[in-house]
Amino acid sequence: MIEMxxxxxxxxxxxxxxxxxxxxxxxxxxxLVEFVxxxxxxxxxxxxxxxxxxxxxxxxxxxxxxxxxxxxxxGDLVKIDLGAHVDGYIADSAxxxxxxxxxxxxxxxxSEEKFELGLKMIETAQEALENAISTIKDGTEVxxxxxxxxxxxxxxxxxxxxxxxxxxxxxxxxxxGLSIPNIKEDNKHKLEEGDVLAIEPFVTNGVGIVTDxxxxxxxxxxxxxxxxxxxxxxxxxxxxxxxxxxPFAQRWLLESFDERKLKLAxxxxxxxxxxxxYHVLKEKSNARVAQAEHTVIVEPDGCQIxxx
Numbered sequence: 001m002i003e004m005x006x007x008x009x010x011x012x013x014x015x016x017x018x019x020x021x022x023x024x025x026x027x028x029x030x031x032l033v034e035f036v037x038x039x040x041x042x043x044x045x046x047x048x049x050x051x052x053x054x055x056x057x058x059x060x061x062x063x064x065x066x067x068x069x070x071x072x073x074x075g076d077l078v079k080i081d082l083g084a085h086v087d088g089y090i091a092d093s094a095x096x097x098x099x100x101x102x103x104x105x106x107x108x109x110x111s112e113e114k115f116e117l118g119l120k121m122i123e124t125a126q127e128a129l130e131n132a133i134s135t136i137k138d139g140t141e142v143x144x145x146x147x148x149x150x151x152x153x154x155x156x157x158x159x160x161x162x163x164x165x166x167x168x169x170x171x172x173x174x175x176x177g178l179s180i181p182n183i184k185e186d187n188k189h190k191l192e193e194g195d196v197l198a199i200e201p202f203v204t205n206g207v208g209i210v211t212d213x214x215x216x217x218x219x220x221x222x223x224x225x226x227x228x229x230x231x232x233x234x235x236x237x238x239x240x241x242x243x244x245x246x247p248f249a250q251r252w253l254l255e256s257f258d259e260r261k262l263k264l265a266x267x268x269x270x271x272x273x274x275x276x277x278y279h280v281l282k283e284k285s286n287a288r289v290a291q292a293e294h295t296v297i298v299e300p301d302g303c304q305i306x307x308x
Contacts, residue, residue, distance in 0.1 A: 001171075002297070004089035005196065009295060009306025011045040011084040012091040016307070019051075019080050023097045027072045029053045030064035032080070040084045048083030048090040049174060050218050050249035054280075055079075059161065059202060059210045059289045061278045065217045066251045066259065074100030077118045079291045085246070088172040092198040093307035094293035096122045121158060121203045121290035128152040128160070128182075128201035129292040136296055136303040138193040146181030149201045153182075159208035161289060164281070166199045169295070172244050195298040206287025216277035219266075220247045225274040231257075232265040236274050247278065 019036050033051040040047050050063035055076050064070070072078060081094035098118045128149045135148050145166075153160045166180030181187065182201050191197070221240050227233045235257060239248065253262055269275045283289050296303040 001089065004086045005091065005295075005297060005306050007086045008045055008048075008084045008089050008091035011040055011043045011086075012082060012093045012295075012307045014043065015039045015084070016080070016082060016093050016095055019082065020095055020097055023072060023078060023080075023099060025072060025074045025100055028068070029055075029070040029072065030068040032072070033064050036080070036082050040082070045084035045086050048085040048092065049247040050252070052081035052094075052218075053078060054081070054289075056288045057206075057283045057286045058213075058280060059283055059291075060164065060281045061216075061218055062280045063217050063249050064251060066254055072099050075115060075118075077121070077288045077290060079289065081291065081293065083174070085172075088244075090169050090171075090174060090196075091295045091307050092169065092174070092293060093295060094200060094291045096125060096290040096292065098122060117205060118288065118290070120156065121205070121288065122292075124153055124156045124158055125201050125203040125290040125292040128203065129199060129294060132199050132201065133294065133296060133303060133305060136191060136197070136199070136298060138191060138298055138300045140191045141187065142178070142180060142189045142191065143185045143187035145199070146187070147184040149181075150183045153201065153203050158203050158205055161202035161204060161208050161210055161283070163209055164200075164202050166197060166293070169196045169198060172246065174246060191298045193298055193300055196295065197298065198293060198295050200291060200293035202289050202291045204283055204287045204289045206283045206285035206289075209284040210281040211284050212279040213282055214279070216279045217251075218247050218249055218278040219270075220276045220278070221245060222274055222276050225269075225272045227268060227272065227274070229265065229268055231261050232268040235262070235265045236269055239275065
């Protein structure tokens with residue numbers, strides 16, 4: 001089991017760095033997510049979820065829909081959240097990249113001061129991640145992790161995103177029940193040796209709360225349902241077989257389904273609650289957000305970082 005997690009972590013670590021190097025001004029987000037997902041597959045893994053590329057105030061759950069024309073622009077604060085699995089054993093990691101250089105920015109688009117703030121947010125998210133990981137071992141109280149994140153971020157006059165958390169993982173299950181807060185909480189639950197955790201601080205200069213947007217491009221199988229339309233029944237069968245409980249992107253389904261029929265079938269699956277839509281999340285005050293994330297396995301006197 002540990003070997004499978006380590007293999008997934010090695011894939012994620014390598015692909016994460018490739019993704020950082022791939023980022024450039026005017027790159028299509030669709031090209032970036034397809035690059036990341038393709039690199040995961042080429043290394044012997046499968047995406048544990050669609051690659052998320054969330055820009056500026058968009059905080060999480062954005063992946064390209066079919067035919068996405070969104071471009072990365074100089075000054076964008078780009079969060080790349082990727083995961084791989086090998087036979088269901090998942091590794092999850094994220095990094096934030098600031099597109100361009102200060103000298104390339106136009107005066108009316110983003111000031112040098114704002115650019116420097118972006119770099120500060122990236123560095124703070126990384127520091128909060130490292131400090132949180134340093135507390136993790138068998139017996140650590142979950143609330144202690146959030147306290148360390150919050151203290152680290154507040155010390156830089158920034159705010160953690162309070163209603164986004166890290167999470168425990170299990171085989172074939174991305175979120176397996178345990179939430180790892182990014183703020184101080186009275187949570188006495190103690191970590192146990194062997195727990196697999198995704199630790200992911202989010203940092204902002206805004207109010208530190210995310211809200212749902214109307215769009216959803218990532219979904220997850222929930223349950224079998226009685227469906228009248230044959231296309232919808234077939235689609236649900238394929239989703240359950242191919243992805244089990246792991247999140248998937250609508251664009252992944254275009255290889256097997258006609259786009260028009262796919263849209264109609266997806267609507268029925270959502271309305272019947274056969275699949276769960278992950279709505280895109282944005283920071284409530286429209287402030288930019290940075291993220292850093294690693295997957296760790298809890299050990300008696302510390303933890304193993306499998307995505308380093």
